[in-house]
Amino acid sequence: MVCRVLVVISLLLSLVSCEKEQDKVEDGVSLELAKERKANIGGVTYKLYFSIPADRSEAIMAESTIFFELFDLIPVILDFKEAKENILAVTSSDGRKIPYTFKNEHIIIHPEHLKKGRNELVIQFKAGESSLNRSDDMLYTLLVPDRCRTLMPCFDQPDIKARFKLTLKVPSRWRAVANGEPVRTEYFNDYKLYEFEETKPLSTYLFAFTVGRFSYLERYVGGRWIGIYHRETDTSKINASIPVIAREVSHALDWMEHYTGIRYPFDVYNVVAIPDFQYGGMEHPGAVYYRASTMFLDRNADLTAWMKRSDVIAHETAHMWFGDYVTMRWFNDVWLKEVFAGFMSDKIMTQLYPEVNHRLNFFLNHYEPALRTDRTRGTHPILQELDNLKDAGTLYGDIIYHKAPIVMRMLEREISERRLQVGLQRYLRRWSYSNADWDELIKLLESTTGQDLQAWNEIWIKESGAPVIEFQKNGIVMTDESGKNRVWPQAVSVFWDYMGLKRTLIPLRDSLTPFRYGASVVLPDGDVMGYGCFLPTDFSIRFLDDELGNLNDPLYRAVAWQALYEGVLHKKVKGEFFLKLCIKHLPQEKNNLVVNRTLSFLRIIYSTYLDEGSRQLIQDDLERFCINMVNNKAEGKNKKSYFNTLLSICSSPKSCSYLSSVLKGEQDLPEDVTINEHDKISIAFNLVLRDTNVYEDMKAYIMKTVKNKDLLDRFEYVYPSLSGDKHVRDSVFNALLVRENRVNEVWVEECLRWLNHPRRRMEAEGYVPKLLGALQEIQQTGDIFFPGSWLSAGLTGHTSKNVYTMVNSFLEKHSNYPQNLKLKILANSDHLRRLHSEEENKDRLK
Structure with a gap:
């Protein structure tokens, strides 16, 4: 009798425990849930099987056997952000059906079906596809930061690391790559089975696999094999890039091993080059994703492009540690x-x-x-x-x-x-x-x-913001624009003019630091020791007008351009003055890194910080300058940078005719300027934007001359956003608001940029309220950088007070808006604040 009472009490306590767990389960993965699971669950292994059909409309059937240690007998909560109908069965290792509760994106297994110690659950399910980037002949997972739960049931938090043992069934002509090394491949008539080695412990966001039509090459460098999966079709790019990629991966691995004193901690390193990948790279051990256009370069690619590729390889490789x-x-x-x-x-x-x-x-x-x-x-x-x-x-x-x-x-x-x-x-x-x-x-x-x-x-680390640092006659003023009167302790290397440039290292420990030569400062922090918004002085503006090109160190010239650009943003330097300085001093600049940064400033100022009258006054000079730099004056590898700037700012019939002849191969270009298929599409887009009468002819030309399928897919998706018919553009924008139409976020961003291009901004103002209204759904369904990209692409082209008012009205109306998304809106609309906040304040005082 006593035993029966104890059993009943135990069951009642178990039911109470289950109800408590269910009550506190919310959408997502709360910090409270994560802490409880970490304290009670360990030793996790996922044995996974996915059957991937060739037809992208067919569901992906999957099975997961989850092994784990349970320290206390309480409900186990798995994450699965899919419909309950996607869960086909939950069973024990012996096939016994296990009841479960599905609530708020979670599968809850009750304690009576578990035991202390080692447990094993077998879950059959339809794989979720919101984080499967799936096209007709390619699929890749991208599960950072919390999207493993959109693919499969799991403990989706970074501190419950697990081993993954994966098997994939894929169409016979496809390849597969994953975190582990392939240990067995079986071939059948219309499919293949890949079995991968069990991984080292990984967080769930690092689990990855890619399948599809890929070419595969491997190189043995530095005593290790580097595998490279790609879809590039340009033979010259392949031949020029593959040896460099393998060599730089090997170099980065060697360097990290030496610095850390720890050998590469995983079993295999494969480069997976994905067309129009959402990020620069993603650090999955064994299957490191990279954007293909960054990895495969023309023979005439400039130093900036080479260093960008090297940097992303080094960055993703450092992530292995x-x-x-x-x-x-x-x-x-x-x-x-x-x-x-x-x-x-x-x-x-x-x-x-x-x-x-x-x-x-x-x-x-x-x-x-x-x-x-x-x-x-x-x-x-x-x-x-x-x-x-x-x-x-x-x-x-x-x-x-x-x-x-x-x-x-x-x-x-x-x-x-x-x-x-x-x-x-x-x-x-x-x-x-x-x-x-x-x-x-x-x-x-x-x-x-x-x-x-x-x-x-x-x-x-724990405070936000950057100080504004300004040099006055007798001192250095550090301003906290938030009004909190904070001080950021730092040292700055000040360059000032007295019978030649002098350098002084000055510690900043207060909001005002005495400095007797403030009126003759040229560079506020020439050696880049500190951090903040360093404003130019009247003296430095005059000095740099005459002498910028004569500064002997490219770092000092870059610092000078940065200070002048900061001056434009803070209304101490006029935008047209900055552009004239570019025309005056850039012809003498040989350093590719400085050229590219300064031209990026030029493009921003041209499109955002000039009024229409000023833009028209300098237009011919800018176009002549760019064409002259391409054809004559620029250093070899810098010529393409000026060509791309011309593409961005061109307006006159003469420059458009020049670009059209370049596109069709009728214009002779210097040997250092290579026009590849990606460039052809960019030229076509810009020409159609400026003359929609050529819309159909340009489309036919691109479809005829571009051979790369991935580029053509992108072209066909984006092209309607350039239509001269506003009804067509409106339909494109409205389609982008529907999740199912956002098949590739890079393409979506490109569409938004063309729809909201400065040349179309008046007609596009009506998109802004809907753009802002969709942001929460974009954050919930898109990848990590997509909310920022969505806002940047939709707002950067706008400069009117009307749009500034729309943004402010949206934020005022949504006073309880999620803070992190509010901050992204404020960051991406900051140019509107700089253009119109003073005018707004004046209106309020009237």
Whole structure:
């Protein structure tokens, strides 16, 4: 009798426990749920099978056997963001059916069907497809940050690492690549079976596979095999690029092994080059994704393109240690993996390109990209808060990718390069194949160095924003535009003029730092020691007007252009003056990195910070300048940069005729300017934008002359957004609001940019409210960078006060809007604030 009572009590307690668990289960993966699961679940292995049909309309049938240790007998909650109907069966290892509850994107298994210790669940299901990038002859997973749960039932949080044992059934003419090395391939009449080796422990967001029509090459470099999967059809690009890709992957692996003292921690390294991939790269061990256009370059590609490829290879390879081998505990620390991947890639590049000025490269790679968010009202701290993984994608952006490496370099100067290296080696060994957070690392660095780093940590990691730093007659003023009166301690290297340039290193520790030569400052931080929005002085503007081209170090010239651009944004330098300086000084500039950055400033100022009258006054001069630089004056590899700038700003019939003749091969170009199929499409798009009468002829020409299928697919998707018929463009925009039509986010972004191009901005203003209204759904269904890309593509082309009012009205109307998305709106509409906020304030005072 006593036994029966105990059994009944046990069952009642179990039911109460289940009800409590169900009550607190919410959509996504809450921090509370993640902590409870981490405390109670370990030793996870997924044995997976996916059957992938050739017909993309057919469902992908799958099975997962999940092995795990259960420490306490409580309900087990699996994540699965799909319809309940996609769950076909849940059984035990002996085939016994296991009841479950499905609630708020979760499968809940009750304790009476589990046991303490080792458990095994077998789940048959239809794979979710929202994170399967699926086309007619290719499919690839992309599961960062919390999208593994959209594919399959799992414990989708970074600190429950698991081993993955994968089998894929694919069409017979397709190839497959995944995290593990293929150990067996069976061939049948119309399909193949790939079996992959079980992986080392991985977070779920790193699980990956790609299948489809790919070519495969491998190279043996530095004592290891590097595999390369690609769909490139240009033989000259393939022959020129494959050896370089393999060599640079090998170099990056060797460098990381030497720096960390730890051998490559995974079994295989394959490069997977994906056309129009959403990101620059993605660090899946064994199957590292890269954007194909970045990897396969023309023989005449410039230094910027070469270094961009090298940088992304180094960055993704560094992730094998920082992010994959040791992973953050929770995605609020996503910056931790990104900062060290970026930081290490900068060091790898220094060895790879000894002839390059790497202080310059670091400055160009990170300072303006960081400031384009950090100078806006949409900025945020490097370390952010996150209550639910469903919002993790909103944490990504310029701050974690670009401001974080800048402040990490400051930390390295503070504690020494050697001490940082020793601390990071201890970090990797301490948490190998496991997880750690920033607080654990900063404490480890403090114990390694004996220094108190908390004050530095507070202002640079946990606070947002960048100071505005301005030189006045008798001092250096640091302004906190947020009104909080904060000070960012730093040192700056000031260059000032007194019978020649003098350099002084000045520590900034207060909002006003005495400096008697403030009126004669030329470069506010020439050696890039500090960080902030450095404004030019009246003296420096006059000095640079005459002498910018004579500054002997390309870093100093880049700093000068940056300060002048900052002056345009802060209304201390007129946009037309900046463009005239470009025409005056760029013909003498040989450095490709400086040329490309300065031309990017030119294009932004031309399209955004000039009124229509000023633009027309300088139009002919700019076009002549670009054409002259292409045909005559520019250094060889710089010519293509000027050609692309002409493509962006061209307006006159003469320049359009010139570009049309280039497209059709009727215009002789210098040997250094190669027009590939991607360029042909870009030229066609720009010509149609300027003259819609050639719409049909241009379409026929591209369809006839471009052979690459992936490029043609992109062309056909994007082309209607350039139609001269507004009804057609409206239908394109409205179609983009429907999730099923957003088949490729890179293509969607391109459509939005053409629909909202400056030449079409008046007709496109009506899109803005819908664009903003769709943002939450875009964040919920798109990949991590898509909300920012959606806003950038839709808002950058607009400059009117009307659109500025629309944005402000939207934010006022939605006072409880998700904070991270609100910040993205503010960051991507900052140019509108700079153009119209003073006018708005004047209107309010009337």
